Amino acid sequence: MEIKVDKKKCLGCGLCISLCPEVFELQNGKSQIKAKVDLKKNKNCIEEAKENCPAKAIIVKEK
Numbered sequence: 001m002e003i004k005v006d007k008k009k010c011l012g013c014g015l016c017i018s019l020c021p022e023v024f025e026l027q028n029g030k031s032q033i034k035a036k037v038d039l040k041k042n043k044n045c046i047e048e049a050k051e052n053c054p055a056k057a058i059i060v061k062e063k
């Protein structure tokens, strides 16, 4: 599993951080993926963040 935040689309609303604080963090007003995060363990909240992101800026690639 691979995830990315499209920083051009991200509004910096903070929703993904509230839904999945172990994975996302705000950096200069945009969401980014934290280093060394366990994606598998956080799969559910990543999906939730992806579904709820108002800008559809979260890209999830299953492998």
Ligand code: SF4
Binding pocket: 005, 009, 010, 011, 012, 013, 014, 015, 016, 017, 030, 031, 052, 053, 054, 055, 056, 057, 058
């Ligand atoms: S929910 Fe979407 S728009 Fe809001 S901070 Fe996260 S990635 Fe950006």
